[in-house]
Amino acid sequence: NGTSRDRLRIAIQKSGRLAEPARALLSACGLSWRESRDKLFCYGESLPVDLLLVRDDDIPGLIADGVCDFGVVGRNELNEQAGARQSIGLPAAYQELRALGFGGxxxxxxxxxxxxxxxxxxxxxxxxxxxxxxxxxxxxxxxxxxxxxxxxxxxxxxxxxxxxxxxxxxxxxxxxxxxxxxxxxxxxxxxSEAVLAGPVRRFEDQRAQLAAMLLRRMDGVLKLKD
Ligand code: ATP
Ligand code: ZN
Missing domain, CATH: 3.40.190.10 (Periplasmic binding protein-like II)
Structure with missing residues (x-):
């Protein structure tokens, strides 16, 4: 998916075990959102980083399809879907970038x-x-x-x-x-635990700098936690 974008999109679980801790982590990274009425899409206010609220099962596929740039999902779900792709001969489409220390x-x-x-x-x-x-x-x-x-x-x-x-x-x-x-x-x-998942491809537009900043901030927050 070669679509160029100047905002990042992060998929998190809409409700369930990972929903609140994922939001708390991203808030601690300095992100804030203007809530939309249906709350499936949250428009980033402090930074051009939007949230998509979905079922956890959908997160790897959203990254693979380029609909989202990152996702917070259980390693169990990510590895399962990676294994399923591999077993039908599809190339790897996402990778685990950070272990997040919750959802163990x-x-x-x-x-x-x-x-x-x-x-x-x-x-x-x-x-x-x-x-x-x-x-x-x-x-x-x-x-x-x-x-x-x-x-x-x-x-x-x-x-x-x-x-x-x-x-x-x-x-x-x-x-x-x-x-x-x-x-x-x-x-x-x-x-297993919750992980930050991202695409295997590099960003070739403004998302590259945004992604680097997000990861830097996240590393700071994760270091404070342990
Ligand atoms: P969704 O509606 O998003 O599909 P779900 O029922 O599949 O929700 P949850 O039960 O909220 O998902 O679990 C989400 C993730 O939480 C799991 O994939 C797993 O990584 C993690 N988790 C932690 N502890 C448990 C547990 N005891 N049982 C199931 N999942 C757990
Ligand atoms: Zn699920």
């Missing part, structure tokens, strides 16, 4: 509580339910294990009880959801 969670395998976990080789021939089929398939391949990946868009934890899968691969933070479904986490596939 793990993508883990969880098995029924009665299982005795002995390691990845135990997964041979099993059915694993997940919303992260690309990450899971790649990990299984690295382990040299053949298992079938059952893709579900939600309520993954219920799959073993329903008999549609033997175990699951899902995001875990406290583990309370797993415990409520008589599952236990046994293996981490990915340590």
């Amino acid at each position: 969670c793990r993508l883990m395998l969880a098995v029924p509580e009665a299982w005795q976990w002995s390691g990845p080789e135990q997964l041979q021939g099993t059915r694993i339910a997940t919303s992260y089929p690309a990450i899971l398939a790649q990990w299984l391949q690295e382990q040299g294990v053949q298992a079938s990946v059952v893709e579900l868009s939600g309520s993954v934890e219920i799959a073993p009880k329903l008999g549609t899968a033997d175990l699951i691969c899902d995001l875990v933070s406290s583990g309370a959801t797993l415990a409520a479904n008589q599952l236990k986490p046994v293996q981490t596939l990915l340590e």
Whole structure:
């Protein structure tokens, strides 16, 4: 997408776990917005940096298509969509620029509580339910294990009880959801947190200076946090 622009557009989650911390981070970078009535687009006031409020799942694609210049999204979502592109032979379209220190969670395998976990080789021939089929398939391949990946868009934890899968691969933070479904986490596939994602291409217009300034300010804010 070769469209030239003189304002930056950052996609963040409209509502959900990453929505407030993403806004707080960008505010701390000195950005402010005039809220539009529908609040899907926030026009930047202090700097020419606008916000697009979307579902987190849409953020990698918006960057790939050049609709947005940056996005705040979970590494889990970014890596999943990167893996999906790779598996159909598309070139990389986005990259992780900064880890942001919030939205921490793990993508883990969880098995029924009665299982005795002995390691990845135990997964041979099993059915694993997940919303992260690309990450899971790649990990299984690295382990040299053949298992079938059952893709579900939600309520993954219920799959073993329903008999549609033997175990699951899902995001875990406290583990309370797993415990409520008589599952236990046994293996981490990915340590995730919110990240700043950007395109692999360089900006060739005024966005280059804006992007450099934003990253500089963000580095200052992130350094203060830890
Ligand atoms: P949307 O409506 O934007 O699609 P969603 O339901 O997919 O929302 P959230 O549940 O708000 O998204 O999660 C957003 C991100 O928060 C996840 O992709 C993940 O990176 C992070 N996260 C942190 N802890 C958890 C957790 N326990 N469960 C799920 N996601 C978590
Ligand atoms: Zn989502």
